[in-house]
Amino acid sequence: MNPAEDAKGTDAERPRKLGLCLLCGLPGAGKSTFARVLGHWLRQERGWAVGVLSYDDLLPDEFLDSAGEQPPTSQWKMFRQELLKYLECFLMALINGCQMSAPSNKTEAMWEDFITCLKDQDLIISAALEAQPFYLLAKTAVSRPLVLVLDDNFYYQSMRYEVYQLARKYSLGFCQLFLDCPLETCLQRNGQRPQAVPTEIIRLMGRKIERPNPEKNAWEHNSLIIGSPAHSSEANLEVADLLLTALENPVKYVEDNIEQKETDRIICSANIFHKADQTLRRIVSETMKEAKDEQVLPNNLKLLAEELNKLKAEILEDLRQGKLCFQQTTGISDVISFFCNEKDNIVQKYFSKQHQH
Incomplete structure (x- = not known):
C-alpha cells in the first residue's frame, strides 16, 4: 500500500x-x-x-x-x-x-x-x-x-x-x-x-x-x-x-491546567497593557487640544503635558509590574477611570491658573 x-x-x-x-x-x-x-x-x-x-x-x-x-x-x-x-x-x-x-x-x-x-x-x-x-x-x-x-x-x-x-x-x-x-x-x-x-x-x-x-x-x-x-x-x-x-497528538483542553492559565494571564496582561497605552495616549492628546482651545498659556501647556505624560508613564509602569491587577472581563476600564480622575485634578489646576490671568 x-x-x-x-x-x-x-x-x-x-x-x-x-x-x-x-x-x-x-x-x-x-x-x-x-x-x-x-x-x-x-x-x-x-x-x-x-x-x-x-x-x-x-x-x-x-x-x-x-x-x-x-x-x-x-x-x-x-x-x-x-x-x-x-x-x-x-x-x-x-x-x-x-x-x-x-x-x-x-x-x-x-x-x-x-x-x-x-x-x-x-x-x-x-x-x-x-x-x-x-x-x-x-x-x-x-x-x-x-x-x-x-x-x-x-x-x-x-x-x-x-x-x-x-x-x-x-x-x-x-x-x-x-x-x-x-x-x-x-x-x-x-x-x-x-x-x-x-x-x-x-x-x-x-x-x-x-x-x-x-x-x-x-x-x-x-x-x-x-x-x-x-x-x-x-x-x-x-x-x-x-x-x-x-x-x-491533538491539543487537549484541561480545565485546571495551571501552566495554561498562567500563559493566558500573561497574554491577557500584554493585551490590556497595549490597550491602556493606546487609550491613555488618546486621552492626553484630547486633553491638550482642549487646553489649547481654552487658551492656556504656552508655558503652562508645556507643564501640563509634562505632568500628564508623567502620570501616564507611572500608571503604565505599575500595570506592567503587576501592581495594578484587573480581570479580563473588566478590561482596562478601571485603569482609565483612575487615570481620568487624576488627570482632572491636574487639568483643573492649570485651567484655574488661566482664569486667574
Missing part, C-alpha cells in the same frame, strides 16, 4: 485527523510560495486534504488605503479576529459533520473571499436555498486527514496564541512553521511585488518579530524553523513529520 492510500483510510478505521498549522515569518520570506508547494506535496504524496488560508488574499481591498498601506492596528486586529470566527464556523461543520452557514455579523467581501478560498481547494460546495445560502462539506474534506495552513506574518506570539486557543477549544492538532529569511532578502523580494509593503514596516517587524520559543512556551513545542532553501525534499519530509505528530 502506498502512503497516499494508507493516509486516506475511512472514518470507521481511525479517529478523524484535523490540524491547524501556522506559517509565519516576515513579508517576502517566501511563505505563500512555500504554502503552495507544501500543499501540493501533501496532497500528492500523502493523500491529505489541505486548505491554505492566506491572510493577504482574504483581506478586502477596502481595508487598504490609497497608498497600499495596512489599516490601523485596531482595525487590523478586528479583521484577524473576524477571520478566526469564519474559520471556527468551518471547524464546527467539520467536527459536527453538518452544513456550514454564514455568521450573523460578517464583512461581506471578506466572507465571500473565505468561501471562494475553501471552494477552490475542494473543501466545501454550495447548496442553493431560497433565503439563506449554506455550504456542504466536500468529500475531500471529510474523507482524509485535513491540515489547514494559516499563512500570515504572525510576528507577535499573542497573534499565534489566538489560533492555539482555537485548536485547544476543539482538540485539534497544532504546529508552527517559521520561515527564517534574511531581512535584506525579504526587502529585495518585497520591492519586486506589485503591491509592496512599506520598507519601514518590514524593518519594524524585523525588530519586533517573536520567533517560536518552545523552551519558554510549552504550547509552542510543535514548532519548526525553516531556513533557505525552504522547498527541498528534506524540508518537505521534516514538515510532514511535524504535521503528522500534530495530527496524532
Whole structure:
C-alpha cells in the first residue's frame, strides 16, 4: 500500500485527523510560495486534504488605503479576529459533520473571499436555498486527514496564541512553521511585488518579530524553523513529520491546567497593557487640544503635558509590574477611570491658573 492510500483510510478505521498549522515569518520570506508547494506535496504524496488560508488574499481591498498601506492596528486586529470566527464556523461543520452557514455579523467581501478560498481547494460546495445560502462539506474534506495552513506574518506570539486557543477549544492538532529569511532578502523580494509593503514596516517587524520559543512556551513545542532553501525534499519530509505528530497528538483542553492559565494571564496582561497605552495616549492628546482651545498659556501647556505624560508613564509602569491587577472581563476600564480622575485634578489646576490671568 502506498502512503497516499494508507493516509486516506475511512472514518470507521481511525479517529478523524484535523490540524491547524501556522506559517509565519516576515513579508517576502517566501511563505505563500512555500504554502503552495507544501500543499501540493501533501496532497500528492500523502493523500491529505489541505486548505491554505492566506491572510493577504482574504483581506478586502477596502481595508487598504490609497497608498497600499495596512489599516490601523485596531482595525487590523478586528479583521484577524473576524477571520478566526469564519474559520471556527468551518471547524464546527467539520467536527459536527453538518452544513456550514454564514455568521450573523460578517464583512461581506471578506466572507465571500473565505468561501471562494475553501471552494477552490475542494473543501466545501454550495447548496442553493431560497433565503439563506449554506455550504456542504466536500468529500475531500471529510474523507482524509485535513491540515489547514494559516499563512500570515504572525510576528507577535499573542497573534499565534489566538489560533492555539482555537485548536485547544476543539482538540485539534497544532504546529508552527517559521520561515527564517534574511531581512535584506525579504526587502529585495518585497520591492519586486506589485503591491509592496512599506520598507519601514518590514524593518519594524524585523525588530519586533517573536520567533517560536518552545523552551519558554510549552504550547509552542510543535514548532519548526525553516531556513533557505525552504522547498527541498528534506524540508518537505521534516514538515510532514511535524504535521503528522500534530495530527496524532491533538491539543487537549484541561480545565485546571495551571501552566495554561498562567500563559493566558500573561497574554491577557500584554493585551490590556497595549490597550491602556493606546487609550491613555488618546486621552492626553484630547486633553491638550482642549487646553489649547481654552487658551492656556504656552508655558503652562508645556507643564501640563509634562505632568500628564508623567502620570501616564507611572500608571503604565505599575500595570506592567503587576501592581495594578484587573480581570479580563473588566478590561482596562478601571485603569482609565483612575487615570481620568487624576488627570482632572491636574487639568483643573492649570485651567484655574488661566482664569486667574
